[in-house]
Amino acid sequence: MERLIQCMADNVVSPLGLDSAANYESVKAGKSGLSRYGSMGNVRTPFTLSRMDRGVLDDACRSLGIPTDRYTFFEKMLLASSVQAVENAGIDASSPRVLFVVSTTKGNVSLLGEAQDFPRERVLLGVAARQVSDYFGNPNSPLVVCNACISGVCAQIEAMRAIRSGRYDCAVVVGADEQSPFIISGFLSFKAISDDFCRPFDSERRGLNLGECAATVVLKAADSVPDGCWQLVAGAIRNDANHISGPSRTGEGSYLALKEMLRFCTPDDLAFVNVHGTATAYNDEMESIALSRAGLSDVPVTGLKGYYGHTMGAAGIMESVLSMYAVKDHTVLATRGFARQGTSCPVSVSPELRRTDGRQFIKLLSGFGGCNAALLYRLNGLW
Amino acid sequence: MEKEFSYVILDSGRAVVNGRSLEHEQTGNAMLAELYRAHIGDWPKFFKMDTLSKAGFVASELLFKETGETRCGQDEFTAHRAVVLFGTTASLCADTNYQETISDRDNYYPSPALFVYTLPNIVTGEIAIRGHFRGETSFYVVERPDAAQMAFHIACAFDDDVTDSVLAGWVDSRRNDDFQTFFTLVERGALEGLEDRIRTIMNNLNI
Numbered sequence: 001m002e003r004l005i006q007c008m009a010d011n012v013v014s015p016l017g018l019d020s021a022a023n024y025e026s027v028k029a030g031k032s033g034l035s036r037y038g039s040m041g042n043v044r045t046p047f048t049l050s051r052m053d054r055g056v057l058d059d060a061c062r063s064l065g066i067p068t069d070r071y072t073f074f075e076k077m078l079l080a081s082s083v084q085a086v087e088n089a090g091i092d093a094s095s096p097r098v099l100f101v102v103s104t105t106k107g108n109v110s111l112l113g114e115a116q117d118f119p120r121e122r123v124l125l126g127v128a129a130r131q132v133s134d135y136f137g138n139p140n141s142p143l144v145v146c147n148a149c150i151s152g153v154c155a156q157i158e159a160m161r162a163i164r165s166g167r168y169d170c171a172v173v174v175g176a177d178e179q180s181p182f183i184i185s186g187f188l189s190f191k192a193i194s195d196d197f198c199r200p201f202d203s204e205r206r207g208l209n210l211g212e213c214a215a216t217v218v219l220k221a222a223d224s225v226p227d228g229c230w231q232l233v234a235g236a237i238r239n240d241a242n243h244i245s246g247p248s249r250t251g252e253g254s255y256l257a258l259k260e261m262l263r264f265c266t267p268d269d270l271a272f273v274n275v276h277g278t279a280t281a282y283n284d285e286m287e288s289i290a291l292s293r294a295g296l297s298d299v300p301v302t303g304l305k306g307y308y309g310h311t312m313g314a315a316g317i318m319e320s321v322l323s324m325y326a327v328k329d330h331t332v333l334a335t336r337g338f339a340r341q342g343t344s345c346p347v348s349v350s351p352e353l354r355r356t357d358g359r360q361f362i363k364l365l366s367g368f369g370g371c372n373a374a375l376l377y378r379l380n381g382l383w
Numbered sequence: 384m385e386k387e388f389s390y391v392i393l394d395s396g397r398a399v400v401n402g403r404s405l406e407h408e409q410t411g412n413a414m415l416a417e418l419y420r421a422h423i424g425d426w427p428k429f430f431k432m433d434t435l436s437k438a439g440f441v442a443s444e445l446l447f448k449e450t451g452e453t454r455c456g457q458d459e460f461t462a463h464r465a466v467v468l469f470g471t472t473a474s475l476c477a478d479t480n481y482q483e484t485i486s487d488r489d490n491y492y493p494s495p496a497l498f499v500y501t502l503p504n505i506v507t508g509e510i511a512i513r514g515h516f517r518g519e520t521s522f523y524v525v526e527r528p529d530a531a532q533m534a535f536h537i538a539c540a541f542d543d544d545v546t547d548s549v550l551a552g553w554v555d556s557r558r559n560d561d562f563q564t565f566f567t568l569v570e571r572g573a574l575e576g577l578e579d580r581i582r583t584i585m586n587n588l589n590i
Contacts, residue, residue, distance in 0.1 A: 001395075003555075007447065018555050018561050029549075033427075034442045034590070041485075042485055042486070042488045044486075046445060048413050066497070088467045101569040105502060106478075106501070109482075111477060112482045113482055113485070113486060123475065123478070124471060124472060124473075124524075124526075125473055125476070125526050126471055126523040126524050126527070127526065129524075129526075130526055141525060141526050141527075141529060141532055142526070142533075143525065143536065144523065144524035144525070145521070145523060146473055146502070146503050146504060146522050146523070146524050146525075147507075147521055148502045148504050148505075149386070149522070154521060155423055158521075158536065158539060158544075161469055161539035161540075161542040162535075162539060163546055164542060165538070165542075167535065170531060173459075180486060182478075182481070182482065182485065182501075185485045185491075185493040185498075186481070186493060186495070186498035186501065187498075188493070189493040189494060189495045189498055190498065190499075192493045197437035236519070237519040237520065237521060237543075238517055239466075239507075239508065239516060239517055239518065240511075240517070240519045241511045241514070241516055241517050242512065243512070243513045244499060244508045244509060244512070245499045252517060253517065256517060260543075260545070298500060303432065304388055365506075367502075367504075368499060368502050368504075368508070369504040369506065369508030369520060370500060370508040370511060370512065370520070371504060371507070371508065383484050
C-alpha cells in the first residue's frame, strides 16, 4: 500500500505574527508587513520590504529556549519556526527516521559582506542547515533545496518522496531567507523591484517587494489521513527550457506542473490556486497564461505577496500553510494590491475575501532558472 | 548483458570521459573554453555563464556526445528528462564575485548578469534550455559528497511518473578556475548499483 503523506503541524514566523494562526488572522484582517525604505547599506535606491524585527525574533527565540548569540539571523528564523512546529507535531526529531529539509535561496550570504562574528563556513548552506538539525540532535545529513524562488514547494515534494520511499517516516521542512543588501541590490539591478506596495495581477503592477519570513511543515507517513487533517497529495517540478531569468511566454513549465496536479483532482474540486503573483509584469502574465491553458480560468486565484512580499525560501511553505488555514476557514484570501485585471488571460482574482467550500488547493511557484513547481493539498473528510 | 554506464569527470586540470582523458592544454576556466571550442562550439551563451554553469554545461555536453544522443527533446523521452544536481559550495564563487560589486560604496555596480548566477540552480536551467528538457530541474546542497545520499535523492526523482531519465551530477566551484564536477545519466529501472557507481566516480574525482 502506498504511504500517504499527512501534514502534522505547521508554523509561520513573520512580521505579521510568530505562529500560523496569528499570521492567518493578520492576513484575513488585511494587514501587511510591507514598509517603504530609502536605503540599506550601500543600496541607495528606495524599495519596499517586509522586514522581520530583530528584537522581536530574539525575544521569540529566548522564550523558546534558543540561544540567540550562537546563531545567525537566518538560522534563528529557521529555528524559531521549526522548534514550534516540531513541538506541535509531537514527534521525536532526534530519530534517524526523521529527515530535515531546508529551503533557502541565499542562506547566510550576508556573512560575505559583514565583519564576521561567525565562522566563514556558515555561508555554506549545508553547514547552516546542520545548525538546525544539530539543535534537534538529528543524526541525518540535512538536505538543502536551493531551487531559487520555487525552493519551498520543491522541499515539500522531496520530503514527500523521501517518506514514500520508506526510508524516513517523517520530515521537517523549514524555509527562510534574510533580505540583505546582497539580494535587494540584485533584484534592483534586474529592475524587478517596486518602490511602492506591490500589486499582483493588477494592470498597474510595477514589480515585486521582498520579505522576510520563516515557515515549517512537519510531514509524516500515514496509512490513512484522519478527517479534518491535511494530506499532501502530489507535487511536480517542470522547467520551461526557455530562459534563465525570464518566464516562458507560453507558461510552459507552470502549465505542465498544473496539468500534472489535475491528474489528481478536477478544477471543480479546488477551493483556489495560490499563485506566485510576484507583481512583476512578466511573472503574473505568464501565470495567467498557464492557468488559462490548464483550464483553471474560473477557479479562484489568490496571491499573498501584498502581505509578505516575496519571501523566497519561505514562500512555498508559508503560502501553503496560509492556504491550509484559509480552506479550513472556507475562505479565499483577498489578493492585497489588486484592483483591476492586468493580464492578457483573465483569472479569477479579487481584492476581497471570498467564500469557498472546496477542500483542496494548488500551490504554484515559478523562479529563475526556468523552474516551476506545483503541489496539491487535500483536507480529508467532513469538517 | 549489464548496461555500460557513461560518465564525465571535469576538474580544474582534468577532463575524463568513461575513463578516457580528453586532450587539453589549458587549465581552469580556459580549459572549459578550450573543451567548448573543440567539442561543442554551437552555443555562444556558454561565454556568458559563470564557472559553475560552464563546468556543468561542458560536462553534460560531453556526456551526451559520448552516449550518442541526438539532443532536442522533440521526442517524448528527453522532454521528460530531469536534471538533478548536487554540490556543497553551491554558488559561492558567483556570490563572492557579486559581493565585490556591491561592497564599495564608491564603486557600486551590481549587475543582473552576475546576480542571476548567485542562484546555483541556474546551471540546471542552462542544461534544460540546451536540451529542451521540460522535466524536473533540482539543485540540492549537501554538507559533503555522499554517494548514498545522492543515490537516494536521484532515485526519489523517479517518484514523478513522467520522469524517464535523470541527468545527475555533482558541481562545485569555490572560486574562479577551481571546479569539480561529474555527470552521469540514470534511466528509469536502472537504479541498481547506482550508489556504488557514484562512489567510484567520486573517488576518481577525489572529492
